[in-house]
Amino acid sequence: MAIVxxxxxxxxxxxxxxxxxxxxxxxxxxxxxxxxxxxGALPAISxxxxxxxxxxxxxxxxxxxxxxxxxxxxxNTTWTKIVFANELFDSDGKYASGxxxxxxxxxxxxxxxxxxxxxxxxxxxxxxxxxxxxxxxxGRWFTMNPDGGGGGPNTSHFISTIAxxxxxxxxxxxxxxxxxxxxxxxxxxxxxxxxxxxxLAGA
Numbered sequence: 332m333a334i335v336x337x338x339x340x341x342x343x344x345x346x347x348x349x350x351x352x353x354x355x356x357x358x359x360x361x362x363x364x365x366x367x368x369x370x371g372a373l374p375a376i377s378x379x380x381x382x383x384x385x386x387x388x389x390x391x392x393x394x395x396x397x398x399x400x401x402x403x404x405x406x407n408t409t410w411t412k413i414v415f416a417n418e419l420f421d422s423d424g425k426y427a428s429g430x431x432x433x434x435x436x437x438x439x440x441x442x443x444x445x446x447x448x449x450x451x452x453x454x455x456x457x458x459x460x461x462x463x464x465x466x467x468x469x470g471r472w473f474t475m476n477p478d479g480g481g482g483g484p485n486t487s488h489f490i491s492t493i494a495x496x497x498x499x500x501x502x503x504x505x506x507x508x509x510x511x512x513x514x515x516x517x518x519x520x521x522x523x524x525x526x527x528x529x530x531l532a533g534a
Contacts, residue, residue, distance in 0.1 A: 391423040391433045392529035396522040402448075402514040403524075405506055410459075413445070413504045413515060415526055431528050432501040438534040442491040443504040446523040449485055450474040450510035457507040458488050463500055468492035474510070485516060487523060493531065502528065 395415035397403055405411050414429030425433055433439060441460050450456065451474065459469035470490045494502065504526040506515065517524050 387532045389529045389532050391425040391435055392527075393421040393426040393431060394419040394522065394525055394527040395421075395426055395429075396525035397446075397515055397517040399517050402516045404512065404514050405508055407511050407513075408507070408509050410457075410505050410507045412461075413443075413506055413526065415524070419522060419525075429526075430501050430503050431526070432499075433496050433528075433530065434498050435530060436497050438493055438495050438531045439502075439528050440491065440493055440531060441502055441528040442489070443526050444487065444489040444522075444524060445506060445515045446517060447486050447488060447506075447508065448513045448516055450508065450513060454508070454510045456486070456488055458490050459505045459507075460490060460492060460494075461503045461505055462494055462496075466505070467494055 395418050397415055398417055401416060403413060403415075405413075412429050418426065423434075425431055431441075443458055443460055445456075445458060447456055454474050456472050456474070457469060458472075459466040461467065468490055470488060472486065472488050474486060496502075515524050
């Protein structure tokens with residue numbers, strides 16, 4: 332019986348009936364290949380010709396932050412969107428004017444942190460992440476200054492969540508404070524006030 336494999340990818344001369352029981356081991360395979368009539372080079376596989384394979388990574392991703400030179404003033408007793416003008420990175424250009432619009436469906440890790448200017452005693456600061464104009468996660472912190480006044484240190488506040496996004500959803504960071512005119516700062520350096528997000532690969 333002859334088995335013929337031609338360039339078109341078809342196999343002829345193979346009958347599946349009447350085969351004997353037995354064991355095929357490495358030696359049998361090696362011997363069979365050595366005495367076979369297979370000739371010619373195997374076709375090359377080109378990566379450019381492969382289809383149906385998609386890469387999944389942690390993008391889109393971004394981190395926007397405040398610098399020591401551009402403190403963000405926050406009005407008293409008013410929910411205010413924080414617009415960080417500086418970007419440490421923005422992989423796909425999806426962050427602009429304080430809004431992150433991934434445009435790629437999936438689950439995203441979103442985080443916000445602010446270094447708040449010293450506040451009055453026993454006053455609250457609220458921080459929330461919004462999706463399409465509505466809050467999806469938030470935190471509240473009370474300031475307790477030892478001297479009972481407004482001369483305490485700056486305070487840091489952090490929130491994080493995992494949110495599902497469609498192709499047209501968008502996310503923003505909002506803050507509320509009740510200590511008069513206060514500012515989001517970056518006196519600690521690095522990115523002590525920031526808004527960030529990235530896609531969860533495979534989720």
